[in-house]
Amino acid sequence: MAGVTLATIMAREAWRIHGRPLKELIARSPNLTLRHDQTAEAMADARLFDHWMPWVPGQGQCLFRAYLLRAFLASRGRGATWVFGVRTWPFSAHCWLQVGDVLLDDDVDRVALYTPIMAVGA
Secondary structure, eight states, X not given: OHHHHHHHHHHHHHHHHXXXXXXXXXXXXXXXXXXXXXXXXXXXXXXXXXXXXGGSTTTTOHHHHHHHHHXXXXXXXXXXXXXXXXXXXXXXXXXXXXXXXXXXXXXXXHXXXXXXXXXXXX
16 A cells, blocks of 8 residues: 555656755645654654655655655655755755654764754644
């Protein structure tokens, strides 16, 4: 069932987000109320998402992955904060999803390299 949901989201959203400005992606992204009591369920959904992602093209791009995971979580009634961060030397940008302080789609070692500059859905 999760694979079908992800395939549906991929088919519906992938063509819509390619080459779009970040402001438009944020506006298109589902923004459900973040419920901290659903952290365990959101983590389980994120693991399920990771299980199916190898079958989705473009999986290596953090922006694309975070957008799709946020849509997948929304399809299951869950919200997540979409965090954008940067580092200055060498310059790099990255994004990830979290519920409270719990990372859903990244690891602490990588995220620690970035300073958050924007959070959507917080």
